[in-house]
Amino acid sequence: MAYDLLIGQKSYSSWSLRGWLAFAAFDIPVTLHSAEIYGETFQADVMRFGGNATVPAVRTPEGGLLTDSIAIAWHLADAFPDRGLLPSKPVDRAEAQSIIAEMHSGFTALRAACPCNLRTAWAGFQPSDAVLADVARAEIIWTRALDRSGGPFLYGAFTLADAFYAPLATRLLTYGLPMSDTAHGYVKAITTHPAFLDWRAEGLKEEAEIARYDKAPLKRVPFPTFG
Numbered sequence: 001m002a003y004d005l006l007i008g009q010k011s012y013s014s015w016s017l018r019g020w021l022a023f024a025a026f027d028i029p030v031t032l033h034s035a036e037i038y039g040e041t042f043q044a045d046v047m048r049f050g051g052n053a054t055v056p057a058v059r060t061p062e063g064g065l066l067t068d069s070i071a072i073a074w075h076l077a078d079a080f081p082d083r084g085l086l087p088s089k090p091v092d093r094a095e096a097q098s099i100i101a102e103m104h105s106g107f108t109a110l111r112a113a114c115p116c117n118l119r120t121a122w123a124g125f126q127p128s129d130a131v132l133a134d135v136a137r138a139e140i141i142w143t144r145a146l147d148r149s150g151g152p153f154l155y156g157a158f159t160l161a162d163a164f165y166a167p168l169a170t171r172l173l174t175y176g177l178p179m180s181d182t183a184h185g186y187v188k189a190i191t192t193h194p195a196f197l198d199w200r201a202e203g204l205k206e207e208a209e210i211a212r213y214d215k216a217p218l219k220r221v222p223f224p225t226f227g
Contacts, residue, residue, distance in 0.1 A: 002029040004059040006049045008037035010203030012210050014116035014167030017199060018069045019056030021163035022076050024195040026083040030058075038210060070104045073160045087155040092145075096154070096161040099141050103164045110134035114171045115213050118200045122218040125175040135177050138168055143182050152189035166190050173224045188226045 005023060007016035023030040035045035035055060043053065051057030051067050058066040058075075066072045077085040087093045109130035127135070142165070145154040153162045169190040172179050179187065190196060 002031050003061060004033060004049075005030045006033045006035055006046065006051060006055050006057040008035060008055045009206055009208075009210065010199055011118045011206060012116055012203075012213060013037055013055060014111075015054070015069050016056045017116070017167050017196075018163050019058070019072050020199060021166060021195055022069075022073050022085070022160060024198070025158050025163060025193070026076070026080065026085055028076060028080060028083065036208070038212065069164075070100065073100060073164070077160065084157055085160050087159055087161075089155075092149075092155050095145065096159060099145075099154075100161055100164045102141070103168065107134045107138070107168060110138075110168065110171060114175045114177070116167050116170060117174050117213050118170060118203055118223060119209065121174050121176065121221045121223045122215045123176065123221045124218050125177075125215070127175070127177060131177070135172070135179070138165070139180055139183050141165075142186050143180070146182055146186060151185065154186075158193060162190060162193075166193075166196060192226050 003023065005019060007013060007020060010016070020030075020032075022028075033049060035042050035049070037055065039045075046053060046055065046057065049057055050059060050065050054067070056069055056072060058072050060066065060075070064075075066075055073085070076083075087096050109128065113128060113131050114125075142154065145161070149156040153159065154165070155161065169187045171177065172183070172187055173191065191200075
């Protein structure tokens, strides 16, 4: 029996991306279901699935229910200890769990000012000091891990830490935020990962854009990609 995963629109739902990467990047079978965030039936769709008020949500093969991305992450790491969801070295594993939790509860200025948008980028965005402080904090986290591991991902191979920071990495591209060479390399690794490329490509096939994510009068420019 496979897991069931409820997600929102792939171009916009950053938490859904985290939940999906926790399956897709580690070859864990899952059946996808969707609910349209900000749609009229969103709450009813989530409740029908068994969730509470948000996506992602997961039904386990045994009938358990996970209604938060960090709960999904910890469950899968326990259920599939041989898939490398967390680093094997104890020091790295502890740090990965810590920075996952920090991502889950932090970076509020960046997340509020720069909603996830994988359809487009915006030229001329002026970040606040609070947003720049969040970017600087991400740089510290990424540089510390990458200096030790050598990359391309935070702990060498892709782990749940990368799944959780993937939407933040995309925001740097969407809003043209400053980044060091180290961060640029990491963002490239994230956004060229096969699972991410699949997710973005499927999102671009979805018809409806979410109007509240429009940043006009900023100029819309193509979402940066790496050939």
